[in-house]
Amino acid sequence: MMQRYPLTLRNFLLSFILGLAVGHAAAQEAHGSVAQAVTQVVRSQLNAFAEDDAETAFKLSTASTRQLIGTPDGLLSVIKHKFTPIYRHRKAMFSEPEIINRSALQIVHLTDADNLVWIAIYQVEQEADGIWRVDGCQLFETRSMSI
Template structure:
């Protein structure tokens, strides 16, 4: 799938809005940016935000955020984002993005990759 400039802007906006919702502890707001599959997996906004708090502190409360160039990972449109975790550890978050039938982008997973040793 070809990613247009408009797609890139929209993908970044979705991630930025979800990060802003996490910063405000807005579980419902953050949940709206997750894909239907992610929403089904966690069931409620509260379950979702609790998982992020516990398993993804760098996503929940990043000290800094830097967007890299969109790429494809295992046939998934992927937005790499450099994050500085609350403890000062740099990480790369790989956001798997999914375009919905209404052309709205949603986050369909996030994987953290260590940058240590690079």
């Protein structure tokens, strides 16, 4: 009878450890899919701006941003005049997004036509429908040049 107890305890511990490992793997996979969704919405909006596709860029924005800006053409106009490196960039390099609950920060290093490097920090929100959308962006000029 004494042998059954250690065997049962060993089985319990083994099951517990396997459960933790599976749970950790599932959490990493879930984080990975969320990170992909965040990066993809920013990449899609950058592509929409590059193609002058105001409608798509507008749809990729949060409801609060759409309400603030008003129209797809209004958004494109703001980007053209105040965020030129976002509107016309040669290269975009994405960092791993930082995700906290239903919000994320996505950092993108943009190289403009003059080879100047800019840092764009996107705020991305998961809305009630479960879709990740761009809520805003801060743009910072660096003293770096791309080669």
